[in-house]
Amino acid sequence: GQNIDQPTEMTATEGAIVQINCTYQTSGFNGLFWYQQHAGEAPTFLSYNVLDGLEEKGRFSSFLSRSKGYSYLLLKELQMKDSASYLCAAYAGNNRKLIWGLGTSLAVNP
Amino acid sequence: SQTIHQWPATLVQPVGSPLSLECTVEGTSNPNLYWYRQAAGRGLQLLFYSVGIGQISSEVPQNLSASRPQDRQFILSSKKLLLSDSGFYLCAWSVRNEQYFGPGTRLTVT
Numbered sequence: 281g282q283n284i285d286q287p288t289e290m291t292a293t294e295g296a297i298v299q300i301n302c303t304y305q306t307s308g309f310n311g312l313f314w315y316q317q318h319a320g321e322a323p324t325f326l327s328y329n330v331l332d333g334l335e336e337k338g339r340f341s342s343f344l345s346r347s348k349g350y351s352y353l354l355l356k357e358l359q360m361k362d363s364a365s366y367l368c369a370a371y372a373g374n375n376r377k378l379i380w381g382l383g384t385s386l387a388v389n390p
Numbered sequence: 391s392q393t394i395h396q397w398p399a400t401l402v403q404p405v406g407s408p409l410s411l412e413c414t415v416e417g418t419s420n421p422n423l424y425w426y427r428q429a430a431g432r433g434l435q436l437l438f439y440s441v442g443i444g445q446i447s448s449e450v451p452q453n454l455s456a457s458r459p460q461d462r463q464f465i466l467s468s469k470k471l472l473l474s475d476s477g478f479y480l481c482a483w484s485v486r487n488e489q490y491f492g493p494g495t496r497l498t499v500t
Contacts, residue, residue, distance in 0.1 A: 328488055383433060
C-alpha cells in the first residue's frame with residue numbers, strides 16, 4: 281500500500297536545531313514535499329526533493345534518500361514563529377495526486 | 391504572479407442545507423485544481439481533482455460534487471450537508487510539481 285509516516289509531535293527550544301523525519305512507501309515515487317501549516321491557516325510550500333541529497337533554503341533544509349524511503353526537514357536557528365505543523369507528502373505514480381502524512385506538530389519554546 | 395482565491399472564509403450551515411464553495415486562480419493557464427478537506431486533528435483528504443475544464447476525478451464517494459466550468463474556476467457543491475461534512479476545505483492548484491493552497495473555508499455544519 282501507500283503510506284507516509286512522521287512523528288505526531290516534537291518540542292524544541294528557540295535558537296536550536298530540529299530534524300523532522302518522514303518515511304514513505306509509495307508506488308512509482310516521483311518526489312517528496314514539505315509544507316508548513318500554522319494553526320487555522322492553509323499549508324504553505326517549503327521544499328520539493330526528487331533527487332537524493334540535501335537541499336538548503338535559508339534556515340530550512342530538506343534531505344531525501346530514495347533507496348531508504350526516507351526524508352527529513354531540518355530547521356536551524358529556531359524561532360517562535362516556526363511553531364506549526366509540518367506536512368510530508370509524496371507524489372506516487374500519478375503526478376496529479378499527492379499522498380499526505382498526518383503532520384508533525386512542532387512547538388518551539390523560549 | 392499567481393494568486394488563488396477562495397470564499398467564503400467561514401461558513402455555518404444547518405444539516406440538510408446545500409453548499410457551494412468557489413475557488414479561482416489568477417496568473418496561470420490550464421492548472422491542475424484540487425479540493426481537499428482537513429478535519430480537526432486529521433490529515434489532508436483529497437476530495438476531487440481536475441486536469442481541465444469539465445474533467446473531474448472523485449477520490450472519495452460522498453455527498454459532495456465538484457465542477458470546473460472555466461479553466462481557472464473550481465466549485466465544490468453539496469445538495470444536502472451532513473454533520474460529517476464539517477471541516478477545513480482547501481483548494482489548491484499546480485502547473486508542474488508543487489501544489490499551492492488557497493486560504494481555505496472553515497465549514498461548520500450544525
